Amino acid sequence: MKIAINYPDAHVGSDGHVSDHDAGSTLVRRLLRIFPGSLLIGDVPRSCVGFAVRPLELVDPAEHVVVNMAALESMSIWRALARSGREPRVMNFVWKNTSSITHPVERAAVALSCALFPTFANSERTAGEVHEIVDRWTIPALAEKADVAWVNLGIRLDHVLPRRDADVPVVLYPAIYLSERKQPQVFLDVVERLARRTPLRVEARLHESHLASETAMRLSLRDWAWVGPLTATREDYWAALARTTAFLATATEESYGLEYIEALVAGAVGVLPDRPWARAILPTSYPFLYRTTAEAEAMLYRAVTEPDACRREADVAAGGSFAQWLRARHSDDQFDAAVVDQVERWFGA
Incomplete structure (x- = not known):
């Protein structure tokens, strides 16, 4: 066959x-x-x-x-x-x-x-x-x-690279499309408010069909944001995740959430909407699920200013090691x- x-x-x-x-x-x-x-x-x-x-x-x-x-x-x-x-x-x-x-x-x-x-x-x-x-x-x-x-x-667990924290915290837009379902405007609103409070760098790696969109152009005009094409290789992709501090998910619906799991396994602190699709991929008591944009901003602020403390809280929610919890369920x-x-x-x- x-x-x-x-x-x-x-x-x-x-x-x-x-x-x-x-x-x-x-x-x-x-x-x-x-x-x-x-x-x-x-x-x-x-x-x-x-x-x-x-x-x-x-x-x-x-x-x-x-x-x-x-x-x-x-x-x-x-x-x-x-x-x-x-x-x-x-x-x-x-x-x-x-x-x-x-x-x-x-x-x-x-x-x-x-x-x-x-x-x-x-x-x-x-x-x-x-x-x-x-x-x-x-x-x-x-x-x-x-x-x-x-x-x-x-995900391919053997692709994960050791963490290399950036000098300025990196917040990832965790998708390659700016479609309505991903709610990119919610992402932009939250990180824009956050950038007024603390130093950060937003990175968005987009499919070429979305690079010239109005939303991409607006984001690229911020001096704290970088908008560019997808990484050339999977090695470059995982190297970029290894220095990502946090990400903010804003999608209304996902069938699985591959990009989010890859970023989480790489050690980024994930702030996700309190929706069934997000709960399906996370421990029951995962601490960074938001219901409002104000909660998203507060959680993301902690993620970029206290990432190690946030990772420890995720470990507690997973009953010991969040990384091992993810590896056991998403290999x-x-x-x-x-x-x-x-x-x-x-x-x-």
Whole structure:
């Protein structure tokens, strides 16, 4: 059994590697590592480093299971492969909030896709959303047969570098997009007030599509802020996290929260909204969950002026070591094993 990955936004650079550092591209690289010799579905056939790019019409359904990262496309993938006369094997990999899909046609199509094809979700919260949309938008005969599995994505723990505290505390904007769901204006309002009270440096590393946005321009005009492109390599990314003092999360919803967990494991003090998605990734009594922007500012002030004391409080909330608590629950080793097991369970060895 071989794997063919469908991620329409994947970009392969001239060096033969999947480029970009968005969450989807990161997950494609992870799947390629977990399933060596996989195919990446693309327009033009190409040999790459450790994998090949092939158009969908060149994917053999007798040999390949399609891991589809765009659930809207599962039915069209199935129809295209079924023309061979063989039974296609397709599974969804849902790694985004289904609540972000608002158009009724798209919601119904995703619901039908997740009812018809086995679906692997990137967290318990996402799996719950999948069940909810299937129950609401399909008929009971389909909904009751939906096969949904999940595991937390986890992170590459071996990438974490030793801490190197900066001379001026660094506050990270913990996302690469300035979309409405991330509430960047809330972040900007809080750090702007905080910058009047204490020295700090805000860093925002953004996807190129958001670098020229109005919000990015406004932030870059502050003399205490740096706005730039994503780091060139994963090594540079983890080196930057190693000197990050704190971050302020402002998103209304997250399917998992990969960027936040990476920053927390690197030793940054995380100030997060008191929302179910944040509580799902943190100890029950985590001390830096805010309900108002005033609370966010007060917590972030402590995070940049007393980071060591804040880390000790997080340790207490975790029952000893917050770093070890995170490592035990958010290692990508668990994800790797779980996705392999599910593929074998659904489609055979």
